[in-house]
Amino acid sequence: MTYYSYVRVRNPKKQPVSDRIEFRANYKSDWVNRYCERRYDQIDAVCFLARQARSPFGWSSKQFLSVFSKQQRRVFWEGRDYGIHYGLSIPVLSIDAGASIVSFTGQN
Numbered sequence: 001m002t003y004y005s006y007v008r009v010r011n012p013k014k015q016p017v018s019d020r021i022e023f024r025a026n027y028k029s030d031w032v033n034r035y036c037e038r039r040y041d042q043i044d045a046v047c048f049l050a051r052q053a054r055s056p057f058g059w060s061s062k063q064f065l066s067v068f069s070k071q072q073r074r075v076f077w078e079g080r081d082y083g084i085h086y087g088l089s090i091p092v093l094s095i096d097a098g099a100s101i102v103s104f105t106g107q108n
Contacts (some may be wrong), residue, residue: 002083003027003105009047012098022100031082035075045072046089050101055090060086083107 002102005025023043025032034040046059046066065073087105094100 002011002107005103005105006040006100007047007050007059007103008043008100009041009050009096010099012094012096016057022058027084028082029107031079031084034078040075043069043071044075044101046076047101048072048085050091054093056090058086058087058088 003026004028005023008022021036023032023036023041027035032051035044045065048068049059056094065076085104085107087103089101089103092100092102
């Protein structure tokens with residue numbers, strides 16, 4: 001795997017919603033800036049699944065994206081321009097209903 005990332009996808013109960021994304025990664029800085037500025041965490045298909053998932057899941061193919069909206073697919077295709085082609089994501093749930101996701105991603 002080439003990259004890793006950590007994204008908070010759901011705040012714990014009783015914690016106010018922040019207008020800033022909690023995002024840590026070793027992706028190219030241009031992608032991190034774009035992702036954060038456009039708040040892609042709100043529409044990213046991987047983040048969407050992480051809000052509901054209870055076990056790790058992989059992603060990469062057109063078949064994976066086929067059930068998502070055009071807007072969600074666009075985030076994925078833009079990520080490819082920055083070297084993000086496939087990944088394994090692990091949801092991390094907290095006792096107070098918060099959720100995050102740790103992903104390990106790679107290139108072709």
